[in-house]
Amino acid sequence: MRSLRWKIGGHALTLLATVLLGGLFSATLVRLAPGFDVDERELDPHLNAQSVQALRDARHQDRNVLQFYFSYLTRAAHGDLGTSLALGQPVGTLLRDRAPLTLQLLGLGLGLAWLLTLTMALSAAWLRLSVYDTLTTVVSGTFLCLPAAVLALLSVLWNVPGSLAIALIVFPHTYRYARNLLVKAYSRPHIITARAKGLGEARILFWHVVPVVTPQLLAVAGVSVSLAVGAAIPVEALCGLAGIGQLAWQAALARDLPLLVNITILVTLVTLLANSGADVIGHAMRGQEA
């Protein structure tokens, strides 16, 4: 229990440091990006010299990256994430409005991906037929060779939900690991003995295989969240789904830098939380077994 608390504390510290560093990295990129200092309002012929100077002064503090980042963090701590340059709306409102759709898409996509992964990996481990193994490897390998954006376009063409596209982008990555883990677990001597003694497949699976492979599968599950978040960008952008992925794409095309900084921090937070969560649960399970 004590080691688990240490583990959680360690992860929380790492998470905080990485998110803050990620934000600083993103802010630095934003600051160094060409056109950062340019404000097209300066081109307005109705503004006099003092107004133009006032606009320049307002941006002056942003020139120092650390000052820029510190002022951003201070505002963010008070709930002000800034305003989107392209959409002219508060970033907080944009993220709140679009988060439910992305969460639903990711949840369904990941659920489907893991259903496919576990079904195919378990059947490959149970059947131990080289034909079936080759077939599943070819299927997953084909999807691995397709760009995520093409799968998104095909989902539009065939009128299938975007969550299926996410599932088909994520599943080849997770299948490879899950299959190897399960095949390795099923080839352990005690499982071969259990089979020889006539133990039922369900009992072998739940009593002898699941406890062995779950911590490693959880680690893969953590990574699959990161894959799904990455896949959400082309899927939402090309399927016309108004989620955070589409927002990231729009921000990139419009060079909406305040929005990009916030989305970078959010994405870092989500992926790190998923990975740390998987690690902590895996650690707790190993601790219980010991």
Added chain:
Amino acid sequence: MNFWRTLACVVLALVLGSSLAANWLAPAGYARQYRDAIGAPPSRTHWLGTDEIGRDRFARVLYGTRISLLLAPAAALLSTLMAALIGGLAGYLGGVWARMAMAVTDLFMSLPWLFLLITARALMPLNVSPLVSVLVTFLLLGLLGWTAAARVLCTTAGSLRTSDFVRQARAAGLPGQRLFWVHVVPNLKPVLYAQFWISIPVFILSEANLGILGLGVAEPMPSWGSLLKELEGLVSVGEEPWKFVPLILLVVVVTSFQFLLSRQEELAA
């Protein structure tokens, strides 16, 4: 070498060869517009038809393949060299250097690859000449794609640092620099080759993703990404199947790389 690997080599050689012969196979070039044949289906003069502004699709596929197939390995080489320099050196030096290198890779790897690429690409100038856009796209892939490889190399170099032969060489008075170049780097070669081959298909797919999302190579220069963007306008798969040729070619090439990759992984192991 087994049958599939031989076949993969032959396929890659054929695709690369025909793309290098693009000037001879499609002398009109990728940008010439045939205004009397806009959106034409395949014919004797235009084997894969023409696009919506009358450019020969076959020529664009050949030239696009050349760009993707030559620049993806170049980007892979850059990322592998960066990984060797950062990961290999940090692993060899150990201690605080290794921890710092790992912290940087952790930071990069906490962001999904596609998201990182899109964000970084957005911060580069978008309104640039086609040639600059090609260089920016592939340079970005090379500059951002080193982290996973650096992690592997850091661990491998770390284990080499504590190995018996390196300790013995150090005890014999070999200077650190010579030790690194003569004893550590040659032992990193199999891992470096594997990382190089792993990166090529990843970069080809990444460029395709960027191109479809409108953040890749700028028009009129073709690449697999910009060619696949044409699929966006399709209403059904059977309507204009020849538009899928770039996709089929991409899948065949990436699959061929995967077959070669399995050989490299075996060698690295």
